[in-house]
Amino acid sequence: MTRKSGFATFVGQRWAVLFLCLEVVVFSIVGQGFFSLNGVQIVLFYGTSLFLLATAETFVIVTGGIDLSVGFVMGFSAVISARLVAAMVLAGMTPLTAIILAIIATLAIGLLPGLLSGFLVGRLKVTSFLATFATGGIVYGISLLLSGGGETKGVPDLANVIGNSYFLYWARGKGFSIFTRPEVARGTRVIEILPSMLVITAVVVIVAAFVLNRTRFGRHTYAIGGNEDAAVRAGINIRRHYLVIYALSAFFATLAGIIYMLEYITGKPDAGTSFLLDSIVGVVIGGASLYGGAGTVWGTILGCLILSVLETGLRMAGVPTFDKFIAVGLILILAVLIDQFFPELIHKED
Template sequence: MAIDTQPGHRLDKRPGSSGPPQVIRKILLDNGALSALVVMVAVMAILSGNFFTTTNLVNVGVQAAVTAILAFGVTFAIVSGGIDLSVGSVAAFSAVMLGWFAKEGTPLWISVILAILVGTACGLVNGVLISYGKLPPFIATLAMLSAARGLAMVVSDGTPLLLPQGISWVGENLNDYIATPVIIMVLMGLVAGLVLTRTYSGRSMYAIGGNEEAARLSGIRVKRQKLVIYALVGAFAAIAGIVLASRLVSAQPQAATGYELDAIAAVVIGGASLAGGVGKASGTLIGALILAVLRNGLNLLDVSAFWQQVVIGAVIALAVLLDTLRRRA
């Protein structure tokens, strides 16, 4: 009898070790968030005849856009073993600064760049507090959450600032099938994916999140990379704030309140580990879409907003539990 010595070839095909059921099981385990999204869309389509209309699907994408852009930034922090609770406040502060710059007569495109730089600066402050001040990310970003929201109130005097009409297109639909916020969401997702997979900083995030001390010993300048990580988080938060403000055509100091929790939830639902070292942009996008589909579907079904929070909390807990079980398996 000839013996197959080729690497990777198995002679002991045990019962149940292959075949369609096992392939499907593997796909579901390896792509749990995507599988959940597909099932959720199918269920909502069955329960509500209005769900699968073009208008509603575009609305789902628009609703997911701001959360997804925030979550892409938060992915950097979580992959590196940290967290950022300040992204909602930084988004609002950046948008308010956009309105203030425009109000002072600064050209619109310069105002947008300055607003993004404001968000980046907030992220850098977080990075300095974490890297050099030795503050836990939770505490440092919690402080920024309060400070950025307070600064937004101070600059705006607690009232919304009107934005120039020239930026309203950022929050509008191009046609019945395409919305600008969705395009920006996809572009920012591609940027996040490239940063994570194709750059030195991205690889450093995984190394730091996996084992910070080992990353340091391997030559990674951990403190400097943390500055880069949180600066990126701040920049993404600023872009999300601009998209949100453009939809309202006004910068509101209380905007994006609680969005940081949705962003973190999207990252976790998408398969990232809060322990660090695990996560990807595509998973985060799916997580944001799951939250948007869930909220949209529950609204169509006339479910109370109070019960919606209960359902979303249960989904987050279930996602983390299933991810834990999958990793053990």
């Protein structure tokens, strides 16, 4: 396609970035306090679960699969970690030990659903859609079993302190302090910079981006998504690779569940269900192809930012949040349509 005008090409290639800018401009005008340090942090804070789940989904989608279980695994890990913390505190441990031990245990348990999906996809050649749906159903059932359907009580307040802490605080006269809120007189403003959970998420996402983009593991992931047969012939152990991919996906979802537990000092099975749609939409807006072989973590993060800004912006502009779903659906369709009209710009397919 040599005939397309320069402008169309420009817009087609960068529509997601331009769309994000447009959103920011619009919401800065119509939203109350959107364009501020606080506004930005709310956007990012809301985004933490989404960033993690969408990163999980990116790895799976690049292999040409889909992971329907991420939301359920997130709920599962929120319930498990909350139950573990509560049980350990009840057994007489200090809150800090309990939280640390529970997080470690949950991270290990959280790998199980991923290993099950990976086994089904890699070894038994089950379509990822069905494999992860089955895993999701099983995990959701177990979460309901453990939580009795409601919220898990008994998580110490320390969790909340950790979950809602900031990386940096600044107060007049006290300067910066890391992780600990400075003691100030009543009425003095403390500026909070970077929620801790966001910092953790950012570190994980950066590592994930590095793994997908710069390592042999990442290359193999693209190879499998591009042409599984070719990958097999090139000597890639795809069974093991799928196992790792789905375990990785479950790991990110588990982390999101733990963060949920820390932020809300509770765990419930539905903690992540509403993020499934958003996470897939985020990945697709970010330029990944559901046919596999294309997609980047940074593209996904961009896609998630579009959704996160939309959610927060609509709320600050006083629009009922349920209109968000209409917008998300339309953006998703828009994203694929642009993908159809500018395929050579976004990713190459035959």
